[in-house]
Amino acid sequence: METALKRLPLHSLHAQRNAHFGAFGEWEVPLYFSSILDEHEAVRTRAGLFDISHMGEFHLSGKSAQAFLDHLLPRRAERLKDGKALYAPLLNDQGGIVDDLIVYQLAPEKFLFIVNAANIEKDFRWIEHHLPKGLQFENASERLFLFALQGPRSVEIAETLFRCDFKSLGYYHFLYGKTAWGEVLISRTGYTGEDGIEIMGEISQAGSLWEALIHAGKPRKLQPIGFGARDTLRLEAGMLLYGHDMDDSTSAVEAGLEWALDLDKKDFIGRERNLREKQEGISRKLAGFEMIERGIPRHEFAIEKAGRLLGEVTSGTFAPTLKKNIGLGYVSAAEAKAGNEFDIVIRDKRVRARVVPLPFYKRPSLRGGR
Amino acid sequence: MEFPSELRYTQTHEWSKKTGNRVRVGITEYAQHEISDVVYVELPRLNAEAAKGKGIAVVESVKAAFDIYAPVSGKIVEINKELETHPAQVNQDPYGKGWFFEIEMKNPSEWDSLLAAESYKTQCITTH
Numbered sequence: 001m002e003t004a005l006k007r008l009p010l011h012s013l014h015a016q017r018n019a020h021f022g023a024f025g026e027w028e029v030p031l032y033f034s035s036i037l038d039e040h041e042a043v044r045t046r047a048g049l050f051d052i053s054h055m056g057e058f059h060l061s062g063k064s065a066q067a068f069l070d071h072l073l074p075r076r077a078e079r080l081k082d083g084k085a086l087y088a089p090l091l092n093d094q095g096g097i098v099d100d101l102i103v104y105q106l107a108p109e110k111f112l113f114i115v116n117a118a119n120i121e122k123d124f125r126w127i128e129h130h131l132p133k134g135l136q137f138e139n140a141s142e143r144l145f146l147f148a149l150q151g152p153r154s155v156e157i158a159e160t161l162f163r164c165d166f167k168s169l170g171y172y173h174f175l176y177g178k179t180a181w182g183e184v185l186i187s188r189t190g191y192t193g194e195d196g197i198e199i200m201g202e203i204s205q206a207g208s209l210w211e212a213l214i215h216a217g218k219p220r221k222l223q224p225i226g227f228g229a230r231d232t233l234r235l236e237a238g239m240l241l242y243g244h245d246m247d248d249s250t251s252a253v254e255a256g257l258e259w260a261l262d263l264d265k266k267d268f269i270g271r272e273r274n275l276r277e278k279q280e281g282i283s284r285k286l287a288g289f290e291m292i293e294r295g296i297p298r299h300e301f302a303i304e305k306a307g308r309l310l311g312e313v314t315s316g317t318f319a320p321t322l323k324k325n326i327g328l329g330y331v332s333a334a335e336a337k338a339g340n341e342f343d344i345v346i347r348d349k350r351v352r353a354r355v356v357p358l359p360f361y362k363r364p365s366l367r368g369g370r
Numbered sequence: 371m372e373f374p375s376e377l378r379y380t381q382t383h384e385w386s387k388k389t390g391n392r393v394r395v396g397i398t399e400y401a402q403h404e405i406s407d408v409v410y411v412e413l414p415r416l417n418a419e420a421a422k423g424k425g426i427a428v429v430e431s432v433k434a435a436f437d438i439y440a441p442v443s444g445k446i447v448e449i450n451k452e453l454e455t456h457p458a459q460v461n462q463d464p465y466g467k468g469w470f471f472e473i474e475m476k477n478p479s480e481w482d483s484l485l486a487a488e489s490y491k492t493q494c495i496t497t498h
Contacts, residue, residue, distance in 0.1 A: 020406070
């Protein structure tokens with residue numbers, strides 16, 4: 001007998017909006033409301049609202065919390081300050097990736113982690129296992145909702161509703177305080193490659209805030225967005241998905257996350273292998289590629305060259321904004337060089353692809369100089 | 371939802387339109403709605419052999435690939451090349467511009483075993 005999939009707290013609200021549901025790991029989530037292509041375009045050109053309440057949140061507090069973070073994470077904890085967030089891979093002793101997460105400093109002794117839904121139990125056990133005495137660590141996931149409001153019009157919409165200046169809220173910075181929907185955290189973060197914010201608060205307020213955002217966004221054509229577009233948006237923007245593009249066996253260096261490591265830091269979990277790979281080179285590397293012959297690459301399709309297996313596709317899709325077929329996959333460092341070509345095996349046919357630098361898509365305001 | 375009465379259907383959601391000994395094939399409105407945005411169509415080669423009930427083409431949405439099965443046996447005599455550049459036609463006009471290919475029938479009696487609109491419609495409603 002199968003266990004029923006978990007549902008988002010606002011599942012019935014989404015059902016009322018005629019969401020098409022599908023499975024995402026252990027969760028039954030809206031795949032789309034109108035269509036994946038329509039919602040993808042909405043986020044790139046206007047604004048979209050995502051319910052990502054399945055994700056996990058942990059609270060960490062205590063006197064030596066920052067010192068603990070400095071050991072637990074491969075990034076310098078001193079990069080954090082009140083109101084600042086930090087993206088980091090959470091590494092295991094072999095230098096592989098337990099999860100990728102964002103840590104927020106609410107106060108010098110008070111931190112919040114936001115982690116991937118599929119890894120809530122795993123991450124919690126891992127961090128708790130390493131927790132020194134005197135620190136408090138709590139899994140608050142079931143009590144909190146999380147929304148993402150993303151797109152060029154998203155910040156204006158948020159300002160209309162919260163009557164707050166968000167334009168000056170810097171990337172990876174956040175505000176935390178009382179609103180008409182209780183205590184809410186609003187960060188300038190996202191998983192789409194567009195400007196936007198993520199909003200976290202107490203679950204009892206979720207429905208009310210969701211409807212208020214939809215309403216506030218109407219004049220600017222805000223749409224609810226499903227997980228189908230969430231995946232095409234993040235992949236186009238060159239962002240990784242845990243479980244596909246990285247896992248317990250891949251190092252941060254192999255996954256292209258070297259930028260999220262402070263390797264000169266003398267002590268952190270997982271340092272040894274990542275430092276060695278940075279210095280001596282890696283045997284495999286995550287490469288981004290685009291198809292130059294017709295075909296859509298998908299998760300677990302083989303990557304070949306002259307009949308020799310090079311690796312596997314970890315993520316692949318039709319990219320709606322670029323109007324190309326793109327993908328990610330692990331190949332040797334030599335095969336991962338931009339311009340290199342190999343074949344993706346699609347239904348027994350070898351279809352040609354070419355390695356391209358990441359990200360595939362960069363939003364206009366970030367392209368600079370044009 | 372539309373199921374034109376002059377067409378015949380399969381349980382796997384292909385429609386067929388007969389002109390002489392030729393059968394034009396596409397997917398139904400029900401199918402395009404279930405698949406959602408079509409972003410890629412893989413058509414058979416001209417002169418390829420089609421066998422009734424066997425996979426002959428592939429239609430892909432953003433999330434998944436779906437096999438299209440030949441409703442009748444015969445030879446592929448025409449393919450809708452426009453679908454290579456405009457796959458969305460499958461969604462926009464499934465019975466018209468969204469057609470996939472045409473088969474020159476080998477066993478014309480196979481036409482008779484295809485479903486009439488009413489039988490196909492009932493099947494969709496039950497499945498849904």
